[in-house]
Amino acid sequence: APVTITDDFGTMSRHDGDPVPHEHQFYRTTLKGLFSLNLGACGTFTYRRKTGFRHLDDIRIEEAKREGLTHLEREQSYRLPLDERTRRVQALLNGMARMEGGAKQTIHYTAVAPAVVVLAVTRGGNNIFPYVITEGKGEKRGLPVVNLDALQEVLDVFSDELLSPVYVGWVKGFHDDEREKLASFNTERVLVSHPLHVFEAMIRNLNEHPEWME
Incomplete structure (x- = not known):
């Protein structure tokens, strides 16, 4: 996002003693x-035992069944209504x-x-x-x-x-x-x-x- 260039010189004090000088610089780019x-994966939760793919543990599989999610057995997944x-x-x-x-x-x-x-x-x-x-x-x-x-x-x-x-x-x-x-x-x-x-x-x-x- 474009941002206007400017400089804000001041001091910052977050402890006892002398304040710490600091500079606040904006940029534009x-x-x-x-x-x-x-889109096909949206609202689709898998229980495949593969790293990075498994969304559902045994407890959540039972919850998906109770909530009536569509079971995609071949894909080892449950899916929300369209x-x-x-x-x-x-x-x-x-x-x-x-x-x-x-x-x-x-x-x-x-x-x-x-x-x-x-x-x-x-x-x-x-x-x-x-x-x-x-x-x-x-x-x-x-x-x-x-x-x-x-x-x-x-x-x-x-x-x-x-x-x-x-x-x-x-x-x-x-x-x-x-x-x-x-x-x-x-x-x-x-x-x-x-x-x-x-x-x-x-x-x-x-x-x-x-x-x-x-």
Whole structure:
């Protein structure tokens, strides 16, 4: 998240005697992160005896039976009802769209919700968008740059794997020249709007396509 640069020189005293000098320095940067969510695994709890896979011990297996969770014997798992699984995923997406907080929030007053987000539902687990928005070079060094050729290649190469449109959320005021590139690409396959709106669109789509949760 972008943060204004400033310096705050002062002293800190947490003990008897002379105060300890300290410096509080802000910085401004653009952070990029990739995330993937396995919709089929959401609300599905396994009892496989494999490191990193087991969610349920014997006590919780009995609890899952009492609660009426669906038993997936072949996968050695129990699964919550579809509507509850969908609701949990929607709650996560809603939280990401409205993210706030952070250390010293009152002092810094800095937005931490994503200024840019690219969302889509795919058949595979690999993130197919890492090169659509990259770091610029020359005068654009360190700034986000949209690569429309990379986006078009993603649409062509992974056309069979894309189950949903590609939703691009981009806040106006954040590198508007790059946002305009995407806006010119706005089609039925690529929809550009505010990040909050694209998260909401994905939330609605989960209700309309329950098969995605399988």
